[in-house]
Amino acid sequence: MKNLKDMQNERDTRCISIDRVGVRGVRFPIVVSDKANRTQNTVATVALMVDLPQEYKGTHMSRFVEALHDEGEGPRRLNIHTALRLPNRLLEKLSAQRAHVEIAFPFFRLKKAPVSGMEGMMDYDVRFVIDAERGGKSQFTLTIKVPVTTLCPCSKAMSTHGAHNQRGIVTYSVRFVGPPIWIEDLIDMIEECASCSLYSILKRPDEKFVTDHAYEHPVFVEDLVRNVAVATENHTAFSWYRVEAENFESIHNHNAYACIERSLTD
Numbered sequence: 001m002k003n004l005k006d007m008q009n010e011r012d013t014r015c016i017s018i019d020r021v022g023v024r025g026v027r028f029p030i031v032v033s034d035k036a037n038r039t040q041n042t043v044a045t046v047a048l049m050v051d052l053p054q055e056y057k058g059t060h061m062s063r064f065v066e067a068l069h070d071e072g073e074g075p076r077r078l079n080i081h082t083a084l085r086l087p088n089r090l091l092e093k094l095s096a097q098r099a100h101v102e103i104a105f106p107f108f109r110l111k112k113a114p115v116s117g118m119e120g121m122m123d124y125d126v127r128f129v130i131d132a133e134r135g136g137k138s139q140f141t142l143t144i145k146v147p148v149t150t151l152c153p154c155s156k157a158m159s160t161h162g163a164h165n166q167r168g169i170v171t172y173s174v175r176f177v178g179p180p181i182w183i184e185d186l187i188d189m190i191e192e193c194a195s196c197s198l199y200s201i202l203k204r205p206d207e208k209f210v211t212d213h214a215y216e217h218p219v220f221v222e223d224l225v226r227n228v229a230v231a232t233e234n235h236t237a238f239s240w241y242r243v244e245a246e247n248f249e250s251i252h253n254h255n256a257y258a259c260i261e262r263s264l265t266d
Helices: 061-072 080-094 153-158 183-191 204-216 221-233
Strands: 018-034 038-052 098-112 119-133 139-151 165-176 238-247 256-263
Touching: 018 061, 018 080, 018 098, 018 183, 038 061, 038 080, 061 080, 080 098, 080 119, 098 183, 119 183, 139 153, 139 183, 139 204, 139 221, 165 183, 165 221, 183 221, 221 238, 221 256
Parallel strands: none
Antiparallel strands: 018 038, 038 098, 098 119, 119 139, 139 165, 165 238, 238 256
């Protein structure tokens, strides 16, 4: 329509640029790679942002959602490949210098109980973050949250009737040298670093197994992040990683936390 005023393009006089501006909390269907079934359909929560020079009053919010639909509609659908194109599309549509995209979604996996073999569905929080600069390379970071069991080595050493254990969360972020690794393989690697992994269905023989296994593999939160760090650095697929572990302590009114972050390309 003619003569509709475009406030976003008006000049701002405060001389303050904005690092990131855009939209968050956009729900959108996504297809992700699945090692067992090739693909799985899930729903992502998307954030799309760009920088804004100091001279502009505002950005064009509708263009962010337009860019998402341009890449995600029809036979292309939103997946890892179209997601990697999103920042450059934002740079073009909004004449920006930097773009930031976050795509968070639940990833589902059937997991067999260790003794009975009964299958139950597990879900894991996964996040893709893609940053891009005009004329530069994009940077892709994958983050996954994996729940685990940890059993306290100190409690085991000084107690005669058991040891306290708790559920914890490992938040694992990586950047890749080459092609990304299966999400399931990253989950397996992290679970092997804990006292025991979690399951959605456990019968009594399974419960005995996981209880005994955790008791035989005690780890502090410090052990857990170091174990993941060693597994990561023994792999050739990564250029950078950050591993965080948080234990929801069962005998304390606080959580235990540890973090390691390293670049592997220096």
